[in-house]
Amino acid sequence: MKGKTVTRKYSHFIYIPICIVVILLGKTSFRKGLDTAFSYVFNPIYVFANSSGDSILMWSKAVMGASSYIQEYEDMKQEIARLKVENSEKILDYEEYKALKEQESFIYKGSKYLESKVLRFDKQGGIIINIGRDEGVKKGDVVVLGKAFVGRVFEVSKNNSLVKLPTNKATSLEVIVVDSSIDLNAENRIDSFVKTKGVVKGEVDNIVIENLGINADINDGDLILIQDERIGDILILGTLIGISKNPASTFKEGFVSPIFDYSNLLTVFVNIE
Numbered sequence: 001m002k003g004k005t006v007t008r009k010y011s012h013f014i015y016i017p018i019c020i021v022v023i024l025l026g027k028t029s030f031r032k033g034l035d036t037a038f039s040y041v042f043n044p045i046y047v048f049a050n051s052s053g054d055s056i057l058m059w060s061k062a063v064m065g066a067s068s069y070i071q072e073y074e075d076m077k078q079e080i081a082r083l084k085v086e087n088s089e090k091i092l093d094y095e096e097y098k099a100l101k102e103q104e105s106f107i108y109k110g111s112k113y114l115e116s117k118v119l120r121f122d123k124q125g126g127i128i129i130n131i132g133r134d135e136g137v138k139k140g141d142v143v144v145l146g147k148a149f150v151g152r153v154f155e156v157s158k159n160n161s162l163v164k165l166p167t168n169k170a171t172s173l174e175v176i177v178v179d180s181s182i183d184l185n186a187e188n189r190i191d192s193f194v195k196t197k198g199v200v201k202g203e204v205d206n207i208v209i210e211n212l213g214i215n216a217d218i219n220d221g222d223l224i225l226i227q228d229e230r231i232g233d234i235l236i237l238g239t240l241i242g243i244s245k246n247p248a249s250t251f252k253e254g255f256v257s258p259i260f261d262y263s264n265l266l267t268v269f270v271n272i273e
Contacts (some may be wrong), residue, residue, distance in 0.1 A: 017177065112273040113144075119160065121263045125168030125202050127151070129268060132159045142231055142271045147184060148259045149226050149235035150268050161270075165268050166237060170200035174228040175209065177240060180221050190234055198236065200256055206255040209240065214250050218243060224256050233271075 008050040114137070116129040131137055133156050143163045151171075155162040164171060178193045196216035198209045199226055212218060222240040243254040 002179070030184050044122040071213065090237070094244050113271055115175065116161075116268055116270055118268060120264045121265070125156070125165045125171070125204055126154070126165045127165065127216050127262065127265060127268075129161050129163060130159065132157050132272065134158055136271065136272050137270055140230075142233070142235075144233075144235060144266050144267050144271065145260070150262075150265070152231075153270065159272045163268070166200060166202055166256070166258065167204055168202045169189050169204065171200070173200050173226055173231070174192070174198075175200050175236075175237060176225050176227045177212065177218050178223050178225060179193070180223050182223065182238065184236070190225070190227075197227075200224070200226075207238065207258065208253065210253045211258050212243075212254070213254040214245070214252060216252065218252070220254075 008139055015073070059250070064144060106203050114131055114135055118127050118129050120128040121124040122128070126148075130142070137153055137156050139153055139156055141153040143153065151163040151168075154164040156203075164194045175198050176190070177195045177198060178190065179195070182193050195218050196213035198212045200209050209224065212268050220239075220241050220243060223238045226235045226237050237257040238256040241253055241255050241257050245252050
């Protein structure tokens with residue numbers, strides 16, 4: 001340990017003479033050989049250092065440019081969000097316009113309809129609308145969209161109401177089956193077009209139709225209309241699908257494909273009179 005300390009202490013007395021000798025030799029004819037030797041030793045070091053420096057420079061430029069890329073990305077996200085909002089507003093406006101036009105063509109004398117917005121869809125078979133007791137909504141009021149049946153008001157609060165949809169398990173309504181080609185806008189007696197009567201019940205993901213006449217000439221695609229004294233009006237529910245006959249039963253049964261997807265409802269109308 002002591003020997004190493006002495007060596008370090010006096011090492012400069014060794015290096016100085018060596019440096020002097022190298023300098024003096026550089027002044028002589030041996031300079032070319034020394035240049036070649038030193039070049040052979042230090043050129044790889046120079047190349048490595050130069051390459052490393054270029055890599056560091058490129059990396060630093062990338063780091064400096066990253067902030068601009070991030071900003072461009074954030075600007076792009078904001079632009080996409082803005083376009084989505086604008087497009088959604090257009091969709092909402094079109095949906096409201098369509099609902100209003102349908103409703104205008106379907107107004108019974110003496111009826112009063114309140115426009116409302118759907119706030120939330122419940123997978124158990126209900127929707128929350130943004131009008132309630134303050135607007136005159138009552139339990140049992142019928143909710144429609146044009147000529148289509150949406151449901152009935154089940155619970156009412158000050159400014160909101162819960163509407164029970166046909167898919168709700170507590171729903172049970174009397175219906176009739178008619179041919180899909182019938183013109184509901186024409187002033188015809190619906191009774192003369194009835195193929196059979198039945199009862200629909202909600203099953204969350206489906207609407208089951210039961211008690212269809214065993215000998216009724218019904219087909220997939222036939223129109224299902226609600227004809228229930230609790231509803232008052234004859235309204236469209238959907239189309240008949242999946243007809244089956246239970247050998248142990250004297251009736252046919254099937255399912256109803258709703259006229260629209262309840263989860264996509266935005267505007268509905270409540271009949272308060």
